[in-house]
Amino acid sequence: MNFDPRFSGRKFTSVGTRPIRPDGVDKVTGRARYGADFNMAGQLVGRVLRSPHAHARIVKIDTSKAEKLAGVKAVITAADLPDLTNGDAAMYDVLDNCMARTKALYDGHAVAAVAAVDARTARQALKLIEVEYELLPHVTDVDEAAKHSAPLINDAIFTEGLEEKPVKPSNVTKRSQFGHGDVHQGFGHADFIVERSFKTEQTHQGYIEPHACVANFSSDGTADLWVCTQGHFVYRQHCAQLLGMEASKLRVTSSEIGGGFGGKTHVWAEPVALALSRKAGRPVKLVMTRDEVFRASGPTSATSIDVKIGARKDGTITAAEATLRYSCGPYAGSWAEIGAMTAFACYKLDNVKTVGYEVLVNRPKTAAYRAPSAPMAAFAVESAVDELAKMIGMDPVDFRIRNAAQEGTRSSYGPVYGPIGIGPTLEAVKSHPHMKAPLGKNQGRGMACGFWFNFGGQTCTDLNIGMDGSVSLAVGTVDVGGSRASLSLVAAEELGIAYEQVKAIVADTSSLGYNDMTDGSRGTFSSSMATISAARNAIKILRERAAQMWDIAVDDVVWEKGHAIAKGEKHGNLGKLSLKEIAVESGKTGGPIAGHSELVADGAGVSFATHICDIEVDPETGATRVLRYTVVQDAGKAVHPTYVEGQYQGGAAQGIGWALNEEYIYGKDGRLQNPGFLDYRIPVCSDLPMIDTQILEIPNPNHPYGVRGVGETSIVPPLAAIANAVSNAAGVRMTHIPMSPPRILAAIEAEREWSK
Amino acid sequence: MVEVTLWGSLGALAGGNSKVEIEAKDIRELFRKLAEQYPGLEPWIDKGIAVAIDGTIYRDTWSKKLPEGAEIFLLPRLAGG
Known part of the structure; x- marks a missing residue:
């Protein structure tokens, strides 16, 4: 990383102020587009059939009646999402969770999906899909599930992290241990000891906006996905892997987000919508109901x-x-x-x-x-x-x-x-x-x-200076809490210009290099680091252009408070050049002025x-x-x-x-x-x-x-x-x-x- | 030579050692030599391991130097919300 991330203790002009966020007006006037607000001509409605059973073997799924219903354009099951995970156990779990393969593992587990001309037809089609289940014993309580006598959920799982490999499968998938010193000895030195057991029940992030996306698979094998997510680049990777696509052929655009809190770091409906669109040959919109969000997205642990x-x-x-x-x-x-x-x-x-x-x-x-x-x-x-x-x-x-x-x-x-x-x-x-x-x-x-x-993580940012001196900032971390405002402040701070001169957007996956998700509290930390780096790269070019305009050596030009300044006695008669004055002449001094940055923002x-x-x-x-x-x-x-x-x-x-x-x-x-x-x-x-x-x-x-x-x-x-x-x-x-x-x-x- | 501390579960895969000595100048070399000397660690390294250098956690920077005498701690790579 050609960038020094160490704290410099500078005095701030823009950072630390409280301007209005650039997405604010659209949000309070209802113009902002969330996941379900995107529509396409010829779009179908996607709906998912979910298991009503907590644990059941899927004996047979008959979709023939649903397929014959007028207005139904595609019906899919796990057969339409074959296993392409190539031994990647975590991705296989994601795939199986998107569409159950041999067993339904919880109430709400997807088993089939349809795309139809309208919601009524789609709902009717779901009723025509016949699923034969063989019910299995289930367990939903964390303490009950950890017992040896509990029904086994996956008989291929043996507890990891034990000193000796266990001989029997278990619902306990892993043991991990941390610490130092000797607790036994430590308790021996204690005058008072508290010992208690606690329980917490499972909760959901409770984001107001449900999962929503529109998938459009073209006959040339490329696809677009508009989706509410905390990480459109990660969604692209996962969807491309699960559907057997090259990542560059799938363009993912993130919508505004009505809450994620970790719950939108994971694909559920998106691969299903893409598979439906691929089969139907038309765009498919899939929006979870609140019932589905609770039953079939990802709550936290009990x-x-x-x-x-x-x-x-x-x-x-x-x-x-x-x-x-x-x-x-x-x-x-x-x-x-x-x-x-x-x-x-x-x-x-x-x-x-x-x-x-x-x-x-x-x-x-x-x-x-x-x-x-x-x-x-x-x-x-x-x-x-x-x-x-x-x-x-x-x-x-x-x-x-x-x-x-x-x-x-x-x-x-x-x-x-x-x-x-x-x-x-x-x-x-x-x-x-x-x-x-x-x-x-x-x-x-x-x-x-x-x-x-x-956390930090992989981050990529583009900063483009228009010929009128305004600045476009394209970031790849989804804005979940006002980061477009924060990052505009950072760009303004570094360039030495007004906040109002900067407009930040979240770029789609085809317009910018890969970015990790907005998770681990990393959005502003990581993208501000990349924005500072991009701005410094742009300043380097601004100095070069100013040197050209003055016809002096670039080493004699410094950047201070949004202006190029010629340093040295022989340049005493040169005035300052503002960012705008340099930008206006950019077409004649070498073309567009921009700063880019690709880095791993570690050290959070x-x-x-x-x-x-x-x-x-x-x-x-x-x-x-x-x-x-x-x-x-x-x-x-x-x-x-x-x-x-x-x-x-x-x-x-x-x-x-x-x-x-x-x-x-x-x-x-x-x-x-x-x-x-x-x-x-x-x-x-x-x-x-x-x-x-x-x-x-x-x-x-x-x-x-x-x-x-x-x-x-x-x-x-x-x-x-x-x-x-x-x-x-x-x-x-x-x-x-x-x-x-x-x-x-x-x-x-x-x-x-x-x-x- | 740097001393690397492994978290509990990882130590079991390195022959029960909670600390190992490795001749490595950066994170990339550290991972490569750990995998060579303790093959049981390789799948974990492939899945992703974080490296704390003097208390600062690094997840993806292979080129990060391991200063002589620094405290090197391997940690699980975590999820965030």
Whole structure:
């Protein structure tokens, strides 16, 4: 990488300001085009037939009656999506999840699909497809599935990561372990030990926009896909691989996105829409219903976690241990592994051990959800930390400050930390007015910490300077939270021009080099690095052009505040040349002026947050009301502070829903009972107080402006902060998320019973 | 020569060693020599491994130098949301 990414400590002009986002007007006036807003002439309607069974062998599928129905243009099954994955087990799982091959593995698993002239015909056609199933025993609970006696979901899976290869297959696909020191010895030095088990139920990201795409397969073997996604380049790779195409023959354009949060990092409907279009010879639009989104896209894991933490009387933690079981759906994943890595990442520990178990269940394939796996681990650990502080008689903030990781600490997942922000977030919380505000009857306050890694990745950006001096910025990371505004600020900062002179777009896959997805909080981190690099490349050309215009050596030209300046005594009579003045002459000085950048944006700094929550619990009904909520998080550098605050607030809002209400509920028949927003209740505005935020800026040494990712960490502490608040308000330790009214009431009543 | 620490599951595939010594100047050479010396690691390297150098995590940069005396830690390659 011909680019120095190190933090330079510069003074900012544009970065750190709060201009209006370039996509704002279209979004508030309804003009912005989301996945389902794209249409083509001659477009067909795609619909998917889904298994009503949690686990069943597909004996036979007869599509003949559906094919004969007038208006039906294509019917596909797994036979139309043959296995081209060439031994790539992860891609085979993606393929099987898009269209079941031999077994339906969960309620909602796709088994066939149709394309018809209208939605009514498509629905009728689905009813005419005859599927013969042989029902198999199922298991949907993570603890039940991990037992030896559980129904086997895949008899070819033997637990990885054990010292000896097991002789029997298992639903536990992998064991992973992290830590250092000797926990046994550490617990021996503890004066107090807390040991508890926790559960969290499965939740969905709850994005308002369902999965939607339009696929258009041409008879020449090329295709276009318009889709709502977090990563159109990755969708192109996956779809091309599954359909046997060259990637360059498939052009993918990402729409605006009505929420993704990790759920749109994975293909479900897109290969099916492409296969339908290929067979029908016409464009096919496929939009999931909300029912399908819940039953057949990718929620997060349900978990079961055991935690043990010991500390001395002086408040020093001597040992910490956790065993984490995470559900993966019916396909292997690494979700418990991430939980095991993040669980104790906030703390300075001499003795720590975490063990993760990945567990197959007959539920939808687990997908990433905003700092995937970390919130559940933080819930268990931070609940136990709070309890331990109470047992010792220490203030929970002081207890955490005493044990907080700092620069030079060996993290619980292995490496030694550089400069990090957990300590400063705790100090900020300690002195925050929220911590001193009075509480009323039945009200409780809780706080908790959270950690997330943040990623970088492959990134490509084009910066083109028009002849009028305006700047077009084409990026390849989908804008999920205002990144077009942030990246325009970065381009303006680097070039030394006004924000309004820059227009950023998300380019399609045929217009720009490959970009990894917008995941791992990488959008602004990675693309700002590439934008800085591209702008610096453009400045190099601007200087050359200015030198031509002046007829002097380029080494005598510097770039300052949006202008070329001739340096040296002999050039004293030359005025400044603005970017616009140089651009106007570009046709005569060598043609278009542009800067490009292709890089791997590595070195994303880890991120920490501490949250405070006040809650009121009605002891008669178990109902809760969040009274006040504060987020304190390290952003490295907040490029556009409003959108950083938006990320903090959004993560907290999602976490509040997860903590208090949201839950996948399965019946004994293995079918999802609440696949809709009436029965799966996410928070609405009236459920939430104003979520206060405090941005800390501890620069990331591996980014020129010090930027860290901010999108995910904000969902890590809420489950624990709210659980600690509810536990303090209700006088009973809550160990099961969500803390819905019936669950809180049951805990209060059990406590009353026990106290008698 | 750099000392490389393997996370728990990976150590089992390297003959039970949690630390191995490798003569490597950059990440590419590190992966190549690890695969040569511990063939059990090769499928994991192919699937993707992250390398933490003095606490900073690198996922895709083969050319990243491994400074003498740096702390090198191999980690699973993770998913993000």
